[in-house]
Amino acid sequence: MRLYNTLTRKIEEIKPAREGEVGIYSCGPTVYWNQHIGHMYAYVQWDILVRYLRSKGFKVKRVMNITDVGHMTSDEDAGEDKMEKGAKREGLTVWQIAQKYIDQFMQSMDLLNITKPDVLCRATEHIPEQIELIKKIESNGFTYKTSTGLVFDTSKFAGYADFAKLNLNKQDSGSRVEVDPDKKNPWDFLLWVTNQPNHIMKWESPWGVGFPGWHIECTAMSVKYLGETFDIHTGGKEHIPVHHTNEIAQGFGAIGHQTANYWIHNEWLTLKGEKMSKSLGNVYTASDLEKKGYDPLALRYLILTSHYRQGINFSFESLDSAQVALNNLRELVLAAKFDKGRPTLSAEKREKVDGFISEFDEALGNDLNVSKGLAVLWKALKSNIPSEDKYDLAISFDEVLGLRLNELNSKVQDTPEEITKLVNKREEYRNNHDFENADKMREEIEKLGFVLEDLPTGVKVKPKK
Numbered sequence: 492m493r494l495y496n497t498l499t500r501k502i503e504e505i506k507p508a509r510e511g512e513v514g515i516y517s518c519g520p521t522v523y524w525n526q527h528i529g530h531m532y533a534y535v536q537w538d539i540l541v542r543y544l545r546s547k548g549f550k551v552k553r554v555m556n557i558t559d560v561g562h563m564t565s566d567e568d569a570g571e572d573k574m575e576k577g578a579k580r581e582g583l584t585v586w587q588i589a590q591k592y593i594d595q596f597m598q599s600m601d602l603l604n605i606t607k608p609d610v611l612c613r614a615t616e617h618i619p620e621q622i623e624l625i626k627k628i629e630s631n632g633f634t635y636k637t638s639t640g641l642v643f644d645t646s647k648f649a650g651y652a653d654f655a656k657l658n659l660n661k662q663d664s665g666s667r668v669e670v671d672p673d674k675k676n677p678w679d680f681l682l683w684v685t686n687q688p689n690h691i692m693k694w695e696s697p698w699g700v701g702f703p704g705w706h707i708e709c710t711a712m713s714v715k716y717l718g719e720t721f722d723i724h725t726g727g728k729e730h731i732p733v734h735h736t737n738e739i740a741q742g743f744g745a746i747g748h749q750t751a752n753y754w755i756h757n758e759w760l761t762l763k764g765e766k767m768s769k770s771l772g773n774v775y776t777a778s779d780l781e782k783k784g785y786d787p788l789a790l791r792y793l794i795l796t797s798h799y800r801q802g803i804n805f806s807f808e809s810l811d812s813a814q815v816a817l818n819n820l821r822e823l824v825l826a827a828k829f830d831k832g833r834p835t836l837s838a839e840k841r842e843k844v845d846g847f848i849s850e851f852d853e854a855l856g857n858d859l860n861v862s863k864g865l866a867v868l869w870k871a872l873k874s875n876i877p878s879e880d881k882y883d884l885a886i887s888f889d890e891v892l893g894l895r896l897n898e899l900n901s902k903v904q905d906t907p908e909e910i911t912k913l914v915n916k917r918e919e920y921r922n923n924h925d926f927e928n929a930d931k932m933r934e935e936i937e938k939l940g941f942v943l944e945d946l947p948t949g950v951k952v953k954p955k956k
């Protein structure tokens with residue numbers, strides 16, 4: 492499989508550090524508010540990545556963090572801890588806020604059929620690991636103390652600017668300068684915060700009572716669960732200049748090298764060209780869409796029509812189209828499912844089936860081109876290969892696409908055998924252009940309480956309402 496690696500700015504072949512296994516770390520949600528569909532965009536895309544690698548036989552270990560402490564209202568250490576802000580807003584404790592929004596996140600994952608990570612780890616449950624890592628960074632000489640806490644000295648890491656191609660001379664770091672006047676460089680960032688005595692979540696540490704900076708949790712937990720070198724690290728493109736740049740610096744400071752061989756970043760889901768955000772008031776959650784009468788899987792379908800590095804401009808018109816397309820797709824899959832009898836594949840059709848399989852595989856393997864994979868599914872369903880082969884292909888592609896096509900059922904399944912026999916007889920007559928007898932069959936079927944619908948893909952049987 493090939494993916495675009497931000498580290499090298501190239502599409503590269505993924506070569507796992509351990510043969511047959513792939514370790515993936517994904518920056519997860521900060522659980523102080525709802526995870527909206529802008530957030531869920533990335534999680535659907537990474538779900539496709541995990542599913543695809545598993546379909547290729549890789550043993551994937553997927554780790555995702557839950558940020559429940561230390562993420563300030565700005566990514567650059569400024570402002571208030573988002574968790575405490577959320578707690579004040581809702582009159583709950585920080586711990587209740589965390590639980591409330593973890594639940595909301597898990598519910599959105601379910602609605603969008605996103606596979607659960609193998610490890611879902613909370614920052615507050617890994618304080619000792621973070622302290623241990625900071626101690627290593629400190630003993631390697633990468634830190635200094637200020638009145639705000641313990642700071643990472645970015646000037647000690649010569650490659651600090653490389654990952655994000657930052658221009659450190661420009662000092663266009665905005666709020667970074669105001670955050671802590673004692674910082675030697677505006678880029679330096681907090682590893683441990685000690686100057687907030689009123690912060691509710693706090694722990695003892697060698698640097699005083701306080702709490703970890705936002706970035707250290709990801710380095711500590713990825714190393715704990717995936718080792719000092721692992722394969723893939725995912726995140727939104729906004730993480731490149733600060734969060735991931737700092738993770739790379741922390742890896743270097745603690746263990747002498749950064750941790751992930753492939754850093755993969757997604758573009759955003761936007762609404763009218765703007766990033767979805769609470770401050771703009773343009774926020775929808777997966778369950779909001781459900782309340783509006785949409786199937787959440789229509790959003791998943793819509794996301795599948797985009798490439799993770801292109802993002803998508805969300806609109807309700809496009810969601811409507813996705814809903815229609817998904818419904819049509821389901822019709823085709825159902826028609827294939829209930830079309831009985833598998834004729835022997837001719838060599839020509841066998842070749843077609845194999846062609847669809849390799850085209851799908853090639854699309855996904857080529858930097859996760861899932862929209863092309865979806866197009867291959869459509870092409871297969873509309874082709875002249877036998878229905879059962881169509882159905883088999885749909886179910887196998889759907890292990891990657893995750894549209895729950897294997898759960899589809901229609902009333903057809905409950906059709907009594909007697910009716911099925913009549914339907915098949917009618918098909919025989921129709922194939923022989925004996926429409927008179929075919930119509931008689933239809934009448935008989937209707938007398939027995941069933942109606943027929945002739946679709947381009949075959950005939951559908953439904954009980955009369």
Ligand SMILES: [Zn+2]
Binds near residue numbers: 734
């Ligand atoms: Zn992270």
